Amino acid sequence: MDRQQEFVLRTIxxxxxxxxxxxxxxxxxxxxxxxxxxAEVEGAFEEGLGFDGSSIEGLARVFESDMLAQPDxxxxxxxxxxxxxxxxxxxxxxxLTPDGEPSTADPRxxxxxxxxxxxxxxxxCYTHPEIEFYLLKSQQxxxxxxxxxxxxxGYFDHVPGGVAQDFRRTAVTMLESVGISVEFSHHEAGPGxxxxxxxYADALQTADNIMTFRTVIKEVALQQGTYATFMPKPFTAxxxxxxxxxxxxxxxxTNAFYEAGSEFQLSETARQFIAGILKHAPEFTAVTNQxxxxxxxxxxxxxxxxxxxxxxxxxxxLVRVPLYKPxxxxxxxxxxxxIDSAANPYxxxxxxxxxxxxxxEEGYQLPAAAEDDIWSLSSAERxxxxxxPLPASLHDAIRTMEDSELMPQILGEQVxxxxxxxxxxxxxxxxxxxxxxxxxxxxxxx
Numbered sequence: 001m002d003r004q005q006e007f008v009l010r011t012i013x014x015x016x017x018x019x020x021x022x023x024x025x026x027x028x029x030x031x032x033x034x035x036x037x038x039a040e041v042e043g044a045f046e047e048g049l050g051f052d053g054s055s056i057e058g059l060a061r062v063f064e065s066d067m068l069a070q071p072d073x074x075x076x077x078x079x080x081x082x083x084x085x086x087x088x089x090x091x092x093x094x095x096l097t098p099d100g101e102p103s104t105a106d107p108r109x110x111x112x113x114x115x116x117x118x119x120x121x122x123x124x125c126y127t128h129p130e131i132e133f134y135l136l137k138s139q140q141x142x143x144x145x146x147x148x149x150x151x152x153x154g155y156f157d158h159v160p161g162g163v164a165q166d167f168r169r170t171a172v173t174m175l176e177s178v179g180i181s182v183e184f185s186h187h188e189a190g191p192g193x194x195x196x197x198x199x200y201a202d203a204l205q206t207a208d209n210i211m212t213f214r215t216v217i218k219e220v221a222l223q224q225g226t227y228a229t230f231m232p233k234p235f236t237a238x239x240x241x242x243x244x245x246x247x248x249x250x251x252x253x254t255n256a257f258y259e260a261g262s263e264f265q266l267s268e269t270a271r272q273f274i275a276g277i278l279k280h281a282p283e284f285t286a287v288t289n290q291x292x293x294x295x296x297x298x299x300x301x302x303x304x305x306x307x308x309x310x311x312x313x314x315x316x317x318l319v320r321v322p323l324y325k326p327x328x329x330x331x332x333x334x335x336x337x338x339i340d341s342a343a344n345p346y347x348x349x350x351x352x353x354x355x356x357x358x359x360x361e362e363g364y365q366l367p368a369a370a371e372d373d374i375w376s377l378s379s380a381e382r383x384x385x386x387x388x389p390l391p392a393s394l395h396d397a398i399r400t401m402e403d404s405e406l407m408p409q410i411l412g413e414q415v416x417x418x419x420x421x422x423x424x425x426x427x428x429x430x431x432x433x434x435x436x437x438x439x440x441x442x443x444x445x446x
Contacts, residue, residue, distance in 0.1 A: 001042075001045065001046075002073070004073035004074055004076075005042075005045045005073045007073070007076075008041065008045075008073045008076045008091070009041060009042060011076070011078075011089075012038045012041060012089065013038075015078060015087050015089075016087060017038055017078065017087045017088065017089050018038065018086040018087060018088065019035045019036070019037075019086070019087075019088040019089070020035065020036040020037075020038060020040075020041050020071075020088075020089050020090070020091065021033045021034070021035050021036070021079070021088060021089065021090040021091075022034050022035075022036055022044070022049060022069050022071055022090075022091060022092075022093050023090050023091065023092050023093065023211065024069060024092065024093045024094075024095055024106070024108065025107050025108070025211065025344060025346065026056045026107075027105070027107060027344070027347075027415060027418050027419050027422060028290060028344055028419070028422055029107065029211075029290075029342075029343065029344025029345065029346070029347070031211055031214070031215065032056060033090075034049065034051065034069070035088075036049065041071070044069070044070070044071050045070075045071060045073065047068070048068030048069055048070040048096055048100075049068065049069045049070075049071075049093075050066060050067070050068055050098075051067055051068075051069060052066070052067075066098050067095055067096065067097065067098075067103060068095070068096040068097070068098065068100070069093040069094075069095060069096075070093055070094045070095070070096050071091040071092070071093050072091055072092050072093065072094060073091065075090075075091050075092040075208055076089060076090075076091050077089060077090055077091075077178040077179055077212075078178070079178070080174050080177045080178065081174065081216070081219040081220070081223065090212075092108065092208050092211075093108075094106060094108060094109060094112075095108070095109065104412040104413075104414050104415070105412070105414045105415055105418065107344055107346035107347050107350075107415065108204075108207070108208075108346050110346060110347055110350045110410070110411055110412060110415055111203065111204055111207055111346040111347070111349055111350045112204060113350075113412075114349075114350040114353050114354050114357075114410060115202075115203060115204060115353070117354070117357060118249070118353060118357055121357060121360065121361075122251050123249040123250065123251060123256060123357075124202060124249070124250045124251075125202065125203045125247065125248075125249055125349075125353055126200050126201065126202055126203070126247070126248050126249075126250065127200070127201065127202075127203045127206040127245055127246065127247055127349060128183070128197070128198065128199065128200045128201075128206075128245065128246040128333070129197070129198050129206060129210060129243050129244070129245045129246075129345075130195055130197045130242075130243065130244045130245070130246075131195065131196055131197070131198070131210065131213060131230075131243050131341055132188050132193060132194070132195045132240075132241035132242055132243065132341055133193070133194060133217060133228050133229060133230050133241050133341055134147070134149060134190065134192050134193050134194075134228070134229050134231070134234055134235075134241060135149065135150045135151075135163070135164055135167060135192045135193075135194055135221060135226050135227075135228055136148055136149055136150065136192060136226060136227045136228070136229060136234075137149070137150055137226060137227070138226070138227050139227045145436060146235065146236075147229070147234050147235065149190070149191040149192025149193070149235075150163040150164055150167075150192045150226055151163060151164055151187075151191060151192055152191045153187045153191060153192070163224070163226060164187055164192065164194055165187075166224070167194070167220060167221065167224055167226065168185045168186075168194060168196065170220050170223075170224070171185075171196065171216060171217055171220045172185055172196065174216050174219075174220060175196075175198075175212075175213065175216055178212060178216070180198060180209045180212060180213065180216075181198065181199035181201075182196060182197065182198060182199065183197040183198065183199045184196075184197055185197070188239070188241075189238070189239050189303075190235060190238035190239050191238060193238070193239065193241065196213070196217075198210075198213065200246075200248075203349045203353065206345070206349070207345035207346045207349055210243075210345040211345065214230060217230075230341040230342050231293060231342065232289070232291060232293050232294045232296065232297040232340040232341065232342050233293050233294075233296035233297040233300055236296075236300075239297075239300075239301075239303060239304070240296065240297025240298075240300060240304055240340065241297070241340060241341040241342075242297070242303075242304065242337065242338075242339065242340050242341060243339045243340060243341045243343060243345075244335055244336065244337045244339070245335070245336055245339055245349070245352075246322070246333045246334070246335045247273075247333060247334055247335075247336065247352065247353070247356070248331075248332060248333040248334075249269065249270075249273065249356075255329055255330045255331075255332050256269045256270070257269060257270035257273070257332040257333060257334065258270075258329040258330070258332035260329065264312045264321050264369075265329070265332060266321060266332070267332075269360055270332065270334065271366040272356075272359040272360045272362075272363060272364050272366070273334065273356035273357075273359050273360055274310050274319050274321075274334055274356070274359070274366055275359045275364035275365060275366040275367075276355045276356045276357065276358045276359020276360065276362075276364050277319055277334075277336060277352060277355050277356050277359065278308050278309075278310060278318065278319060278366075278367070279355070279358075279359065279364060280351075280355035280358065280404070280406055281308055281318065281338065281355070281390060282308070282388075282390060282391055282397075282400045283355075283400055283401055283403075283404035283406060283407050284351035284352065284355060284401070284404075284407060285338065285390050285391050285397045285400070285401075286391070286394065286397035286398050286400070286401040286419075286420075286423055287343065287344070287347050287348055287351045287401070287407075287411075287419070288336075288338055288339040288340070288343050288348045288351070288352070289338065289339070289340055289343070289394075289397065290342065290343060290344065290394075290423065291342055291394065291426065292393075292394050292426060292427065292430045293342075294340050294342065294394070295391070295392060295393050295394060295397075297340055298338070298340075298390060299392060303315060303316075303337075304337075304338075305317060305318040305337045305338055305374075305390075306389060306390050307374050307382055307387040307388065307389055307390065308386075308387055308388045308389075308390065309370040309374055309387045310334075310366070310367075310369055310370065311369045311370040311371065312369055314369070314370055314371065314373075314374075315337075316370070316373050316374040317337070317369075317370050317374065318336070318337055318338050318390070319334055319335065319336055319337070320334070320335040320337060321334055321335075321369075322334075322335060336352055338390065339352070347411065347415070347419070350410055350411065351407065351410055351411070354406065354409075354410035355406065355410075358406060367386055370385070370387065374387055394423060394426065394427050394430075395427050397423075398420060398423050398424060398427065401420065402420060
C-alpha cells in the first residue's frame with residue numbers, strides 16, 4: 001500500500017468519515033457516484049469495486065458488462081456541503097476491466113492516454129478554465145416560459161446586497177476547501193450570469209476539478225434557494241455560457257510556447273499547436289459542443305466564436321493569444337474559446353490537446369492571424385480570408401466527426417462509437433419536437 005492510500009485510510013479514521021463516494025463520468029460527462037462504507041475502502045484500493053458497466057452510457061457493452069472502479073487516492077477530499085456530523089468524502093476513479101487493464105471506454109483514461117502521448121513527446125500540459133454559468137431563481141420557468149435570473153446585473157457589475165455576490169463568496173470558499181484554487185470570480189454579461197476562473201493545473205487535475213466545480217456550484221445554489229445551470233444557451237436574448245480554456249505546454253520547467261523576439265513571442269511549437277487545433281476543430285466540435293443547445297451559443301453572437309481563426313488578443317477569434325506581459329515568458333499560452341460549460345472535460349481536453357499535438361508532429365503551418373472583428377465581416381470576406389465556419393448544428397458536427405481519422409485515434413474506437421451513438425439519438429429526438437417557436441410563428445397563419 002502506497003503513502004497516499006495510507007493517508008486516505010488514516011484521514012477517514014481520524015475525521016470519522018462515514019461515507020466515501022467514488023466518482024467517475026459516463027461518455028457525455030454526467031457524474032456517477034457510488035457510496036462506499038469506510039471498511040471497504042482498503043479493499044477497493046487493492047481490487048477495485050465491481051459494478052455493471054453496461055448500465056452506464058458508453059462504458060461497456062452488455063456482453064462485457066463487468067467493470068471495476070479503482071479509486072485514485074490523490075483525489076481524496078472531504079465534501080464540505082455534507083456537514084461535519086456524518087462526514088462524507090469523495091475520490092475519482094479509474095475504470096478497469098476485470099483483468100485490471102484500464103478501460104478504453106473510460107473518459108478519464110482517454111485524457112490520461114493523450115497526456116501520456118504528450119509526455120512521450122516531452123511535454124506536460126497545463127490548463128486554466130474560465131467557467132460561466134447562470135444563476136436562476138428556480139428550475140421552473142417564468143410565466144413567459146423563459147428561465148428567471150436572480151438579478152439583472154451585467155459584466156463586472158457590483159450588485160449591492162446581490163444574491164450572486166453572496167453566492168460567489170460561498171462557492172469560492174467551498175471550492176478552496178476541497179483543494180480547488182480559484183483565480184477570480186465576477187458577474188458576467190448576462191442577467192444572473194457568473195464566471196469563476198480556476199487556477200492553472202495539469203490537464204487531468206483540471207478535468208477532475210471541473211467535475212467537482214459543477215457539483216459545488218449546484219450544491220451552493222440549492223443551499224441558497226436558487227438554481228445553477230451550465231446549459232450553453234438558456235436565454236435567446238443573452239450570451240451563452242462558455243468554458244474558455246488556456247493551454248500551455250512545458251518541457252521540464254520551460255514554457256514550450258514562448259520564444260523571445262518572435263511574432264507575439266510565440267514559439268514554432270505554439271504555432272504548430274494552434275494550427276493543429278484550427279485544422280481539426282470542425283472534427284472535434286461535437287465533443288467540445290455536445291448538445292443541440294450548444295449551437296445556439298456558437299451561432300447566437302455574444303462573443304461566441306463560430307469561425308476558424310486565431311488572433312493576438314482578438315476576442316472574436318476561435319483561438320486567442322493573450323497579451324504578452326514583458327518578463328513573463330513562463331505565462332505564454334493560448335486560449336480556446338469554442339468550448340462550452342456543458343462539455344465532458346476529459347474528452348474535450350483530450351481532443352483539443354490531441355489535435356494540437358498532431359499539429360506539432362506533422363509540422364502544420366499556421367495561417368495569418370485575424371486582425372479584424374470576424375463577426376463584422378461579410379460571408380464573402382470571411383471566405384476570402386480563409387475563416388471557414390464551425391459546424392452550424394449538432395447534426396453537422398456529428399457528420400464531420402464521423403468522417404474524421406484523428407478523432408477515433410484520440411478517443412479510441414469504443415468511446416468514438418458510443419459518443420456518436422448518443423449524439424445521433426439526441427439529434428433524432430430534437431428533430432421530432434414541435435417547438436414553441438414553430439407554434440408561435442406558424443399556427444395562426446398556416
